[in-house]
Amino acid sequence: xxxxxxxQVAEKLxxxxxxxxxxxxxxxxxxGWKSPIYCDNRKLLxxxxxxxxIKSELSNMVFSDFPEAAVIAGVxxxxxPHGALVADQLKLPxxxxxxxxxxxxxxxxxEGVLQEGQPVVVIEDLISTGKSSLEAVQAIRQAGGEVIxxxxxxxxxxxIAVQAFEAAGVPYRSLSxxxxxxxxAVEKGMVSAAEQSTLQSWRSAPDQWxx
Numbered sequence: 773x774x775x776x777x778x779x780q781v782a783e784k785l786x787x788x789x790x791x792x793x794x795x796x797x798x799x800x801x802x803x804g805w806k807s808p809i810y811c812d813n814r815k816l817l818x819x820x821x822x823x824x825x826i827k828s829e830l831s832n833m834v835f836s837d838f839p840e841a842a843v844i845a846g847v848x849x850x851x852x853p854h855g856a857l858v859a860d861q862l863k864l865p866x867x868x869x870x871x872x873x874x875x876x877x878x879x880x881x882x883e884g885v886l887q888e889g890q891p892v893v894v895i896e897d898l899i900s901t902g903k904s905s906l907e908a909v910q911a912i913r914q915a916g917g918e919v920i921x922x923x924x925x926x927x928x929x930x931x932i933a934v935q936a937f938e939a940a941g942v943p944y945r946s947l948s949x950x951x952x953x954x955x956x957a958v959e960k961g962m963v964s965a966a967e968q969s970t971l972q973s974w975r976s977a978p979d980q981w982x983x
Contacts, residue, residue: 778952781829784822785926785948786956790815793957795970798982803901806982808967808974809950813897813925814850823857829947830854830923831861834893837945838921841893843886845869845917847908854925855895867892869908881911888916896924899946902933906940921945926953930978950975 785791792799795808816823834841846855846868859866867884886892892912896905899922909919919942927933927946937944954971957963963971974981 777829778948779956781826781925781948782953782956784825785811785813785816785953786960786962788815788819788822791926791953793963793967793971795963795967801900805978807978808971808981809953811898811926813854816925817853826854826925826947827857827861830858830895830925833923833945833947834858834862834895837923837943838891838893840891840920842890843867843892843917845882845892845894845908845912847894847896847905850897851895854897858895858923869894869911871904871907882915886912886915886917890917891920892917894919894922896922897926899924899927899933899944901930902936906936906942909940909942923947926950928978929975 790813791809791811793809798806798808799810801807816826841864843865844855844859844862846852846866848868848870852868855868856866865885867882867886870881873881894905894908894912899905905922909922912919922942922944924944924946925948927949929950954968958968
């Protein structure tokens with residue numbers, strides 16, 4: 773996407789407070805990392821017009837960048853609703869991938885119908901380190917699907933994720949990213965010069981920041 777489009781998406785995320793910037797009062801991620809930013813794209817679902825906009829942008833990206841897609845997959849849990857919306861828009865089959873197989877019933881990790889060799893595009897709400905996203909990719913591959921790409925709403929752009937996706941051979945695209953978001957926040961006067969420096973230093977070494 774162009775930088776303008778990336779900022780348009782970032783503006784929607786800020787508009788509904790799906791993204792919060794708090795350099796002076798960092799959040800703590802599940803990984804234990806301290807972070808001046810928190811992204812919760814589940815909030816998009818509660819705003820119909822923004823939800824529709826994101827659905828259209830994700831669908832357009834899948835259609836233009838991965839036209840051979842035969843199945844859309846959502847990653848549990850936040851990628852499931854967005855993936856289902858994209859599949860509906862593109863009139864494609866939908867599956868979703870659990871973080872681990874069920875411990876009862878059929879013991880499925882993948883829900884839905886996936887046929888051997890089908891080209892799959894995975895939908896994620898957010899890419900951080902890429903670990904959980906690529907675990908879903910691995911599950912689809914083990915089930916016989918061919919993952920041809922991944923599309924997310926937002927991407928932090930961490931080097932560790934770039935390397936992981938390259939190693940896994942998975943091309944990925946995102947509607948917006950950390951750099952576009954920070955540029956927009958600066959333009960709108962939402963962060964000061966000092967805070968911008970803090971946000972940039974976190975981006976370069978998130979695992980060490982705040983220690």
